Amino acid sequence: MRPAPGAQPPQAPVPHAPYPPGPTAPHAPGPQALPAPAPQASHTPGPPTRPAPGAQPPRAPGRQTPAPPGPQTPHAAGSPTRPAPGPQSPHPPHPQSPARPGSPSPAPVGPPFSRVPGADVFDVLRDAPAGVDFTPGRPDLSTFPRTAWLRAERAVLAGLSAEHLGYGDPRGAPALRRAVADWLARMRGVRVEPDEVLIVAGTAQALTLLHQVLRADGVDAVAVEDPGSLGGRQHLRNGGLDTPPVPVDDHGVRVDALRATGAPAVLLTPAHQFPTGVVTSGERRRELLGWARDGGLILEDDYDAEHRYDRPPVPALRALLADRVCYMGSVSKLLAPALRIGWLVAPPRYRAALVDAKRYNDLGNPVLPQLVLARLMESGGLERRLRLMRRRHRDRRDAMIAALAEHLPGGTVHGAAAGLHLTVTYPADVPDTEVAAAALARGVKCQPLSWHRQLPGPPGLVLGYAATAPGVIAEGVALLGSTLRELS
Numbered sequence: 001m002r003p004a005p006g007a008q009p010p011q012a013p014v015p016h017a018p019y020p021p022g023p024t025a026p027h028a029p030g031p032q033a034l035p036a037p038a039p040q041a042s043h044t045p046g047p048p049t050r051p052a053p054g055a056q057p058p059r060a061p062g063r064q065t066p067a068p069p070g071p072q073t074p075h076a077a078g079s080p081t082r083p084a085p086g087p088q089s090p091h092p093p094h095p096q097s098p099a100r101p102g103s104p105s106p107a108p109v110g111p112p113f114s115r116v117p118g119a120d121v122f123d124v125l126r127d128a129p130a131g132v133d134f135t136p137g138r139p140d141l142s143t144f145p146r147t148a149w150l151r152a153e154r155a156v157l158a159g160l161s162a163e164h165l166g167y168g169d170p171r172g173a174p175a176l177r178r179a180v181a182d183w184l185a186r187m188r189g190v191r192v193e194p195d196e197v198l199i200v201a202g203t204a205q206a207l208t209l210l211h212q213v214l215r216a217d218g219v220d221a222v223a224v225e226d227p228g229s230l231g232g233r234q235h236l237r238n239g240g241l242d243t244p245p246v247p248v249d250d251h252g253v254r255v256d257a258l259r260a261t262g263a264p265a266v267l268l269t270p271a272h273q274f275p276t277g278v279v280t281s282g283e284r285r286r287e288l289l290g291w292a293r294d295g296g297l298i299l300e301d302d303y304d305a306e307h308r309y310d311r312p313p314v315p316a317l318r319a320l321l322a323d324r325v326c327y328m329g330s331v332s333k334l335l336a337p338a339l340r341i342g343w344l345v346a347p348p349r350y351r352a353a354l355v356d357a358k359r360y361n362d363l364g365n366p367v368l369p370q371l372v373l374a375r376l377m378e379s380g381g382l383e384r385r386l387r388l389m390r391r392r393h394r395d396r397r398d399a400m401i402a403a404l405a406e407h408l409p410g411g412t413v414h415g416a417a418a419g420l421h422l423t424v425t426y427p428a429d430v431p432d433t434e435v436a437a438a439a440l441a442r443g444v445k446c447q448p449l450s451w452h453r454q455l456p457g458p459p460g461l462v463l464g465y466a467a468t469a470p471g472v473i474a475e476g477v478a479l480l481g482s483t484l485r486e487l488s
Contacts, residue, residue: 113437117230117451119238130445132476136275136421136464139333140392145376145385152375156368164371170364171355172199172343179377180343187306187383189315190327192345198354199365201340203301204235206328207267209357210299211239213350214265222299223263225253227452229274232267232301245454248273252280255287258296265297270317271305275423275452275462277415279314288317292324302329304419306386309394313418323347331373333420334386341365341373389466393420399470400463400477407481414460420467423449425460428488432459438483444476 112124126135171177177194184190200206214222222236226245233243244261247254252273258266268288270280280288292298300317318327330342346354358364376382397417404411404424411426432448439446449460461480465473 113433113440113448119234121451122231125445125447128440128445129443130440131443132445132468132472132479134444134446134461134463134465134468134476136447136462137333138464138467139336139389139420140467141336142467143389143392144336145381148376148381148385149372152379152381153368153372156371156375160371164367168364168367168370170359171195172197172365173367173370173374175374176341176370176377179374183377183382184316184329184343184345188302188313188329189319190345191319196345196351198344198346198351198358199370200342200344200358201362201365202330202332202337202342203303203328204231205340205361206342206344207232207235207299208239209344209354209361210326210346210350211236211241212357213353214297215240216353217350219264219297221261221263221265223258223261223266224454225268225273226455227275227449227457228267229269229301230451233454236267243454247455248276248278250278252278252284253288255284255291258288258291264295265299267299267301268317269301269303271302271314272307272416272419274303275421275447275449277419277422279416279418285317285320289321289324292321296324298325300325300327302327304333305329306334307390307393307420308416308418309390309397310417318345326350331382334382334389335373339369339373341369393466396465396468396470396473397422399473400465403474403477407478408484421462421464423460423462425449425458426484428459428484430459430484430487432461434487435459435461435480435484438487439480442479442483444479444483446480 112121112128174194176199177197180197180199181192181194184192200209211222219241221242221244223246224233224236224243225248227248228245236243242263244263246258246261246266252270253266253268268280270285270288272279288298298317298321302316302318305313305316316325316327318325324347326347327345328342331339332342344354373382394417400422401413404413408424408426411424414423414425432450436446436448446464447462449457449462452462463477468476
């Protein structure tokens with residue numbers, strides 16, 4: 001999740017001691033080790049089919065001096081990254097075209113990988129030119145249902161009364177709240193009344209409203225998964241909340257470590273954990289609900305929940321313990337992030353305060369897009385799109401796993417067959433920020449796993465596949481593989 005425009009840079013994390021090993025449930029699916037590749041003819045992978053025009057990533061605001069070289073160990077997200085060996089200038093490198101495959105040496109680490117990730121880090125990376133874009137969380141925007149959207153928009157405008165063109169209900173258009181309540185009941189097992197649904201500008205705004213309300217209720221810390229979303233952590237810290245890390249294993253967040261933090265609330269992505277892709281196991285879900293019944297509050301970001309490819313999605317935690325879960329969802333992955341439409345379903349004690357926060361924030365989401373989305377949902381158009389995208393995303397995930405097996409032997413793919421991204425870790429003693437920077441210089445964009453860590457852990461890359469054709473995926477992964485080999 002990207003930080004909202006204007007968000008302040010996160011506060012430096014307070015060091016946390018590693019947690020002792022926790023219990024694990026038997027027979028849980030573990031990470032998928034990639035098989036050794038078949039013998040290949042020696043050749044240099046070709047350039048991406050969509051070469052990146054223009055220059056290197058723009059310089060981030062402000063000039064920062066790189067930290068002195070340190071040992072090649074994985075670092076927690078938020079810590080300074082190690083610059084490439086050799087003398088470094090305090091100024092970012094002069095812009096130049098991305099290097100082609102087979103360049104004599106990779107480019108040194110540069111923005112946005114040469115500094116502690118700030119509030120603008122996702123903006124800087126988004127604006128960087130690249131022929132292959134593996135940014136996680138991006139749906140295939142070229143398949144946005146323009147015809148269906150226009151048809152719904154015409155139908156809405158044809159029957160729209162003048163009153164609907166005035167200021168709307170800050171909770172959201174009644175038609176969309178009804179449609180969302182129906183969607184949640186059918187797709188996520190969450191049964192709510194339309195009056196319980198608050199329409200927001202995506203999960204990012206949901207977190208912004210929540211941190212205001214929670215701080216007023218005496219909450220000063222929200223624990224977060226580790227590894228876990230850098231963007232989510234930035235939003236919470238921008239609201240003045242501490243974000244103690246809780247390790248994630250093959251079954252989900254470790255509840256013993258969660259209890260040890262003493263945090264009264266936790267932000268979770270249990271349906272498809274970001275970035276590891278773990279689906280929280282049944283036993284771990286029961287432990288989480290026990291923690292919540294003891295007074296804890298769960299902020300459930302239902303990230304990628306509908307995008308499960310091998311079996312039906314697991315029900316949301318909100319369906320099991322309504323009074324201790326604040327549930328968040330959006331259409332950013334189903335349709336497009338540009339719509340800025342999501343929903344928040346909170347326990348009764350927080351609803352009035354959240355509506356007030358939304359009212360004072362923006363008086364409510366724009367009404368016309370809400371009504372168009374409501375019609376698309378009621379007509380079955382959104383569900384038809386979901387079925388189409390599941391097939392397409394499954395094929396692209398398979399293509400990426402096959403390419404990783406060929407070009408990153410020894411790497412390990414993590415997570416279930418779900419979502420719009422996967423995470424791969426590798427055994428080489430090369431910081432993932434260096435790999436990501438060198439790959440970007442060659443025209444391949446991705447995120448280093450260390451961005452999403454506060455605790456130490458192995459290096460890795462977070463790779464989105466949903467918006468990239470299978471052939472381009474293979475070319476981009478080949479470049480990642482050759483980049484890592486040259487740096488190792």
